[in-house]
Amino acid sequence: MGSHPPSRTSKDQLWMLFTMEGQYNRRIPDLNNFNLLRSYERNSDVIRTYAANEGCQCNRSLAPLRRPFELRKPVPLAAIVSNCASFARREGILLSLISDVETHSLGKCFNNHRLPAPHLDWRKQVTSVLSWYKFAFAVENALCVDYITEKFF
Numbered sequence: 001m002g003s004h005p006p007s008r009t010s011k012d013q014l015w016m017l018f019t020m021e022g023q024y025n026r027r028i029p030d031l032n033n034f035n036l037l038r039s040y041e042r043n044s045d046v047i048r049t050y051a052a053n054e055g056c057q058c059n060r061s062l063a064p065l066r067r068p069f070e071l072r073k074p075v076p077l078a079a080i081v082s083n084c085a086s087f088a089r090r091e092g093i094l095l096s097l098i099s100d101v102e103t104h105s106l107g108k109c110f111n112n113h114r115l116p117a118p119h120l121d122w123r124k125q126v127t128s129v130l131s132w133y134k135f136a137f138a139v140e141n142a143l144c145v146d147y148i149t150e151k152f153f
Helices: 060-065 092-099 123-128
Strands: 015-019 036-039 078-080 103-105 135-137
Touching: 036 092, 060 092, 103 123
Parallel strands: 015 036, 078 103, 078 135
Antiparallel strands: none
């Protein structure tokens, strides 16, 4: 869609915005250009959540995480955070954790450990890497009413 939606071809044409992004991550200049909203928000005209996906593959990506707890790394916590200026200020929480708990920070923020194979598919690599840690730091980068991150599913 670019930074601006195309022009309407008719004044009677209805426009619906479909987004699963939190309000702070939307790149839409003016929501008033749309007649309908389809999103996770309860005040949407059409509500859609990640959990409501037809044929949902929910939690299938977590299968590799089922590594026995006793075989996981002695470093208890892994974090992969790359937005270092989030609306939720999660980077402050991460910095506090790093100072108190041995943590491998694998993202751009407070990076102290490298992903083993940066040339591989990022999602598959992250799932594999996280399976070696006892805990993973997962905090959304914005605080939005009704929003539940896709990371939960």
